Amino acid sequence: MHKNQAGFVxxxxxxxxxxxxxxxxxxxxxxxxDAAESGNESESVRVFNAAEAxxxxxxxxxxxxxxxxxxxxxxxxxxGSAIRYRxxxxxxxxxxxxxxxxxxxxxxxxxxxxxxxxxxxxxxxNDAALLIxxxxxxxxxxxxxxxxxxxCDTDKVAGFAEAISASSPYRNKHIITIxxxxxxxxxxxxxxxxxxxxxxxxxxxxxxxxxxxxATGPDxxxxxxxxxxxxxxxxxxxxxxxxxGASITKN
Numbered sequence: 001m002h003k004n005q006a007g008f009v010x011x012x013x014x015x016x017x018x019x020x021x022x023x024x025x026x027x028x029x030x031x032x033x034d035a036a037e038s039g040n041e042s043e044s045v046r047v048f049n050a051a052e053a054x055x056x057x058x059x060x061x062x063x064x065x066x067x068x069x070x071x072x073x074x075x076x077x078x079x080g081s082a083i084r085y086r087x088x089x090x091x092x093x094x095x096x097x098x099x100x101x102x103x104x105x106x107x108x109x110x111x112x113x114x115x116x117x118x119x120x121x122x123x124x125x126n127d128a129a130l131l132i133x134x135x136x137x138x139x140x141x142x143x144x145x146x147x148x149x150x151x152c153d154t155d156k157v158a159g160f161a162e163a164i165s166a167s168s169p170y171r172n173k174h175i176i177t178i179x180x181x182x183x184x185x186x187x188x189x190x191x192x193x194x195x196x197x198x199x200x201x202x203x204x205x206x207x208x209x210x211x212x213x214x215a216t217g218p219d220x221x222x223x224x225x226x227x228x229x230x231x232x233x234x235x236x237x238x239x240x241x242x243x244x245g246a247s248i249t250k251n
Contacts, residue, residue, distance in 0.1 A: 047217040050081035051225045054213030058085050059229060065089075065209050081215040089206030093199040097128070097190035103197060105186035106231050107205055114177050115201030117148070117188065118170035127172060128195035129157045134176070135185040148174040157191060170198065178202070207231060 058064050064087050095103050119128060127150030134144045147160035150172045156162075166173035178201070188197065199207075208231060214224045 043217050043219050043221050044223065047081050047215045047221045048223040048225075050083055050215035050217070051213045051223045054083040054085050054215060055211060055225050055227060058087065058211050058213065059227075065206075065229070081217045083213060083215045085214070086212045088210040088212070090208050090210060091203045091206055092201075093207040094197070096194070096196050097188070098194045099128070099190055099192065101190050101194070103188045103199070104231075105188075105199060105203070105207060107184050107186070107203060109204035111178050111183050111201055111203050113202035114175050115186070115199065117174045117176070118166050118198045119150075119172050119190075119195040120170050126193045127152055128193040129160055129191040130174065130197075131189040131191055132174075132176070133187040133189075134178075134183060135187075136182045137184050138182040146174075146176065148172075170196070 093103060093105055097103055117130060117132065119130065129150060130148045132146045132148065134146070136142050136144065147157060149156040149160040149162050151163045151165045152171060161174070163172040163174045165171065186199070188199065190197070209229045210226060211229055212224065212226045214222060216222045
């Protein structure tokens with residue numbers, strides 16, 4: 001009887017030890033995985049910071065936005081990470097305008113052909129109207145205004161032309177044919193409502209740049225950041241001085 005009890009105790013003890021051993025191995029394995037994941041996360045953060053440093057360095061140097069940009073090239077070395085970048089010019093404009101907001105097309109090199117303005121509407125057809133100012137310089141600076149109402153049946157601005165219907169994702173379209181390279185700037189103001197706006201045309205000058213920075217760490221982790229840099233233009237109040245050569249005087 002005592003021998004049977006002793007054998008039973010030995011078996012139970014062995015089972016308990018096996019269970020404890022299994023639990024210990026599981027905890028150790030989990031700790032190893034947690035450490036590995038923590039290391040990967042830390043590496044990811046470092047590489048992301050390296051890509052962000054690349055963006056900051058590109059944006060800080062205006063020479064990066066002049067002329068052709070070429071393919072991705074080595075930029076520098078940050079915390080052991082290799083950083084590559086690319087600056088891509090875009091000769092069209094895509095933006096969102098708040099009600100009363102203004103967008104600018106800067107054209108120091110002029111423009112030729114048709115300029116196409118497209119903008120959208122909401123489900124209730126609360127469309128924006130556009131007030132378009134065209135700034136010319138043919139030796140005698142001048143500005144021409146065009147007002148365009150949305151194509152759908154909504155509130156309209158008296159005296160404005162009416163847009164034509166556009167295809168998705170936009171509902172409204174207006175085309176201005178520009179026969180001369182004397183056009184130097186276009187300003188577009190959104191009236192009545194906010195809107196998404198796209199402007200395309202025969203522009204020789206980029207309207208914004210897409211800046212891409214990609215960093216790869218020593219462990220092969222890669223992170224990429226992409227931002228859009230718009231052109232710098234004077235505020236609307238300075239347009240008269242810029243294109244007439246005269247001064248602005250406050251009375």
